[in-house]
Amino acid sequence: MNNDFMLSSESVTAGHPDKLCDQISDAIVDHALLQDPNTRIVAECAVSTSIVFIASMFESKAVMDFANIARKVIRRIGYTKKAFNDKTCSIITSLKELSPDKNGPYNEHQMSDSEMDEVVVKNNATIFGFACNQTPAFIPLTIWLAHKIAIRLDRAHLDNELPYLAPDGKVQVGVEYKNRHPYRIHSIIVQACQESADVPTIEKLRDDVRARVIDAAFADEKIGLDDKTRIFINPDGAFVTGGPASHSGLTGRKKAMDTYGGYARNSDAALSGKGPLRIDRVGAYMARYAAKNVVAAELAHECEVQVSYSIGLARPVSIQVDTYGTGKIKDQEIEDIIGSLFDFRLPAILKKFNLRYLPNKANGGMFYQKLAVYGHFGRTDMELPWEVTDMRDKILPFSGR
Template identity: 60%
Template sequence: MVSHPHCFICCYILPEPVYLPKVDAPQISDAIVDRFLQQDPYARVITECAASTGIVFIAARFAPNTNVDFTNIARQVIDHVGYEQKEFNGRNCSILTSLKELPLDQYHLFDEHKLSDAEIEQITVTNQVTVFGFACNQTSVLMPLPIWLAHKLARQISEVRKQNILSYLTPDGKTQVGVEYKNRRPDRIHSITVVASQRKAGKPELQQLHDDIRDTIIYPVFADEEIKPDDKTRIFINPDGEFIVGGPAVHSGLTGRKNAIDTYGEYSKHSGSALSGKDPIRIDRVGAYIARYAAKNIVAANLADECEVQLSYSIGLSRPVSVQVETFGTGKISDEDLTILLEKHFDFRLAGILQQFNLRHLPSLTKGGFYQKLAAYGHVGRTDIELPWEKTDKVGVF
């Protein structure tokens, strides 16, 4: 972020580019989580994945009594994403696994929907983490404008490829958006970067690629946006020249590397823990969801223009040891009063989160799985799938 304090204008450029849903290790990891929970909603699994040229490595720890074909799931994800090139495809890439069974865990074999409040209080977390949730009124989904626009561009690239509008595109790509702010509000589009991968060198030529990307991706994305590119907006399309094939054949992927893209584009803080690859017993995953839920409801209730909720959990306790609210001077009431309201009306306990969001049963209730869909285009601010933490059904408690 480059600031200009004397004129109260700043330019926020998404620190990391948003990547298209290539064989992003998180997609494979969350597809495995889905498969475990579809077979048994009380299954335990923690999995990580790395992808590189011609190879995928999966490391997983899981509870027994489930039958999951890790290799087949990985190949299905690769095919679904669309990699067909000889450098990397689901048919002949090598898949290595390092699998370890966890001891049978009776402690987490509870049905959260049958627990009393006293019993929920007895379910403690087994790992420690500080998670963050954020919301602001810059967009209709209460997300920061730069990450919202970057995800829209990424989606559009995928759409024009899948619909064969630009048949030369492959699944890999990146987007980045810079937004100038004036008095904490988006004022203009500073810059747009799109990197799109091609099947073959020289096809099309770079100028044709530039024209195609502008006409079919950038202009349609901004057509219904209130703030549009102007004559001073800098537009970069494949600024390093041709980008051939892309994906694991060019750069490796690893679960958890892009937490900022999964959340708020570093406009707000985020936990250092990966969100993907973990069953819902992990508080470092579901805690981030309940924190977003709390922050979004505060902004939706018009109690703040921006809100960040921080929750800190310690091993052996059911409730967070710390709940903090920061509204950056935009709150209609004090941050301390908002914190009191959150602790009174929101259940931040592990079993309470599972109960309210039904997180262990969503993979079997959602066609095509649930968690894998979060591994591309973000875990928050989604409009294409129904996420329980995106509801604003708590505005009435404030």
């Protein structure tokens, strides 16, 4: 990537069909873990007109009504109209009960170091974590703004601020960079779905979305809109109904918006729909944790951490760092620091972040499904254990400060 460039990132509202699928999949994960923290589960979902299809493999003591879980998510998101709703959609399931793990369940909080070395990963994975100092949340400005506008669009619908809006919507934000730093807002595109073709006029929708969604989202941003910023709101005219009645959805399709908006790499594996025993999900959280603490300690303006796992091994086979030329010390030295301070073994990650127990009553039993929309990283509305910078002080001695 050049030092001077324009990058755009996309976000969608909770009612977008792909994100509907992610939330249903993670609601199933939440429901199972709430009853049985030792659950092994993978859940995938597809939606189309009037149909929801759920496929899941699991080993769990939890009692699960997959159809009821899905209907609750659909209703919470706001799909109550005739075209698609929780009461009339057909739900089809394909369920497979897994054989018990030959190693049996384990309690990571009571394991010794040598015992952790005996727990191997069950799938190959190369995952990425990234952080930068462009925003207070240590994520790129493009995806930060795209999520922020999408959240405002969702709230305008759910809070009945703009009562004619439907649950489905899409946002894209383009930012110009100079010397790898955000310089100005290049463009904003908002595709807001409305319930019917006759309410309101397209002119009113554009005025409302500009004032109540876009301008409101930029009210406290350091880099604001200027007279050259290109703003498009429903450029093709009315976008009516939307959701599964208009286009299909699938779990795991929005990996860039789940991570870093295309500014940095992400794994080819989905994050949502997997229990915390899947290294391709939780390893991404540990990689983000390491990258964020490196940037918080000011060892680099940007940091990407790549971690590779192989089936049958407990520890990663590779940890690599790329600071895009922004590091105060060599990337190899940062790799050594990360390797010495951060434990990437599966039980260690589970223990560090308490991942089996996060869908508890304190979180309303909804932890993972909340992650399934507006990104898994850089969240300011959730207390995410991989977002804390408690390792900063341990890294600081290496920063030369």
